[in-house]
Ligand SMILES: [Ca+2]
């Protein structure tokens with residue numbers, strides 16, 4: 001549902017219409033109309049010049065700004081009427097050209113060639129960094145950001161000035177903010193919109209940079225991270241060098257950049273809040289590529305090759321559980337595992353019925369894996385504590401339907417032990433590859449009751465991983 005709404009909102013251009021300054025005065029909010037006058041011809045939405053017209057929003061609408069997360073029916077929580085632009089025209093007042101067009105009447109095609117940071121000369125790189133700094137320190141004249149703390153709070157919205165860079169950050173922050181729980185899909189991630197949303201978002205960012213710098217040829221360079229196993233653009237001269245805490249070291253100009261929200265809630269009750277307080281001190285920018293819980297390294301070229309072997313863009317259920325999904329794969333999904341656990345008090349046995357895995361990350365060059373599952377009880381590293389299933393050859397969606405049983409497990413063990421379930425790829429000629437794992441504290445089980453699990457696989461934090469091998 002959320003994803004469908006997002007796709008719909010992308011189509012009406014909402015990503016590039018985040019609270020234009022011209023639409024945040026009391027009159028616009030009261031009339032729920034965002035149809036600014038195009039200065040050059042003095043008509044709303046440039047209608048006199050055939051650029052666009054003020055029209056009612058089509059699609060799902062919510063009754064005002066109350067009771068629901070405003071993102072669920074964007075933009076109608078705020079505006080019922082918007083500029084709808086004709087042909088190659090675009091922008092909240094139709095004063096701009098759609099991407100790919102330029103000229104006073106948007107009559108010419110525009111070709112943008114985005115180059116790799118590595119291919120840019122020293123002066124060009126420096127200019128790029130300086131422009132990012134300019135964006136971080138210049139208040140946007142075009143947009144303001146919403147700072148009402150509650151996304152479903154009744155009452156008038158409150159807006160705040162923000163720098164050009166922070167406006168762009170805010171767009172991503174709001175779209176990526178969880179809807180219900182941390183592991184649910186959100187408007188920007190873990191769903192079919194992932195790639196298209198980010199493409200649209202980067203185009204928005206590029207456009208704002210062009211407005212700021214006056215350079216119509218501005219482009220966001222790309223980073224080919226496969227050239228080095230570490231972050232080779234995390235240098236003083238480019239994106240900043242990490243200190244031990246993950247924040248950036250001087251003399252990088254990014255070292256003193258503060259994040260948009262100093263505190264982000266952290267627990268599930270706060271997921272509907274925007275930048276909830278308290279704001280204490282400043283939170284500095286961190287840059288730690290390759291340190292995510294699902295992607296613990298920068299993907300090498302072979303990973304990209306394996307992703308490209310997946311021919312289907314996405315598949316049911318269109319989230320992080322989707323098998324055969326190119327989209328899920330580029331979102332660094334490791335796959336999901338279904339299993340059932342049953343603790344029988346009469347014979348002190350724990351049955352681990354390993355059912356199947358879906359959408360496993362390919363670990364072999366043929367774009368497949370040879371998966372098997374092993375289970376451990378933690379703490380405890382003795383051999384008798386490890387059990388494993390058979391290997392299913394050449395599959396990313398293996399079915400095992402195999403029961404592994406621990407005997408002699410006391411109630412006390414059940415109260416303090418954790419079951420670690422790992423999925424690995426068997427390799428004949430080298431060490432087997434670890435794909436991902438999930439953990440279940442056994443105290444979560446009720447004695448003599450079978451419990452079904454469908455869990456997304458994760459990579460353990462590096463330290464814990466080394467400790468437990
Ligand atoms: Ca392998």
Ligand SMILES: [Ca+2]
Pocket residue numbers: 363364369370425426427428
């Ligand atoms: Ca293999």
